[in-house]
Amino acid sequence: MRDFFVFLGPPGAGKGTQAKVVAARLGIPHISSGDIFRENLKNQTELGILANEYIKVGKLVPDDVTVRMIRERISRTDCGAGAILDGFPRTPAQAKAFDEILKEIGCQINKVPYIKVPEKVLIARLSGRLTCRAKGHVFHKLHNPPRESGVCDFDGSELYQREDDKPETVARRIRVYEEQTRPLVEYYMDRGILVEVDGDRSIDLVTSDLINLLEEVEKSDV
Numbered sequence: 256m257r258d259f260f261v262f263l264g265p266p267g268a269g270k271g272t273q274a275k276v277v278a279a280r281l282g283i284p285h286i287s288s289g290d291i292f293r294e295n296l297k298n299q300t301e302l303g304i305l306a307n308e309y310i311k312v313g314k315l316v317p318d319d320v321t322v323r324m325i326r327e328r329i330s331r332t333d334c335g336a337g338a339i340l341d342g343f344p345r346t347p348a349q350a351k352a353f354d355e356i357l358k359e360i361g362c363q364i365n366k367v368p369y370i371k372v373p374e375k376v377l378i379a380r381l382s383g384r385l386t387c388r389a390k391g392h393v394f395h396k397l398h399n400p401p402r403e404s405g406v407c408d409f410d411g412s413e414l415y416q417r418e419d420d421k422p423e424t425v426a427r428r429i430r431v432y433e434e435q436t437r438p439l440v441e442y443y444m445d446r447g448i449l450v451e452v453d454g455d456r457s458i459d460l461v462t463s464d465l466i467n468l469l470e471e472v473e474k475s476d477v
């Protein structure tokens with residue numbers, strides 16, 4: 256049985272922080288659309304250069320480009336037991352396309368944890384976020400600092416501030432989330448697979464709730 260989970264929530268809710276840990280615990284891949292775009296930009300691919308035109312101003316990358324990229328990623332062999340999706344789907348059109356992709360391979364989304372965090376907390380988190388150049392590991396200057404300043408604890412690479420974490424871009428990303436992504440809360444709630452998780456708590460407490468939730472699904476597969 257393949258288990259697919261979608262981590263939903265606004266920018267800065269902690270989707271990436273949590274998805275990395277939970278995916279490692281469950282032994283399934285963490286697929287972050289944002290990380291794939293940033294990796295492509297680092298390698299100066301056509302996809303990366305195109306996506307960056309949208310990312311740097313806080314807009315969404317067009318649906319067709321994003322869906323094509325995720326379809327290819329899901330088809331890889333490491334998704335044989337499922338995956339955690341972080342940052343995708345992000346529009347109703349992407350959600351419908353994702354349902355179709357999963358249907359084609361005889362799967363469906365098992366659970367959608369919706370990580371809720373108040374807006375003022377989001378802004379503080381994004382303005383202090385530090386991201387690792389090599390693998391996208393995430394830290395925070397105050398809430399989750401690296402052991403050595405400017406250096407990733409996991410792979411020793413340089414930590415940097417994302418260009419889209421500037422205050423004016425953050426404000427736009429939150430607006431775009433409200434307009435284009437929030438409708439997915441109702442979409443998945445209507446399907447009975449959305450579970451609200453209070454993301455305004457310590458990283459460890461949120462992780463523990465998410466692991467319990469996802470392990471329940473895995474146990475019910477057996």
Ligand code: AP5
Nearest residue numbers: 266267268269270271272288289316342380384394395458
């Ligand atoms: P993406 O990279 O997906 O960004 P996002 O959704 O805006 O989410 P973030 O990465 O900003 O936040 P997060 O929820 O992962 O929080 P994190 O764990 O880092 O997308 C970037 C751009 O790519 C988009 O704007 C768009 O242009 C494009 N894109 C991506 N996907 C797309 C799609 N499907 N369609 C179209 N375009 C797409 O945590 C944030 C900070 O808070 C960190 O510093 C962390 O250490 C800290 N923190 C986390 N949890 C806690 C906690 N519990 N307590 C205290 N601090 C915490």
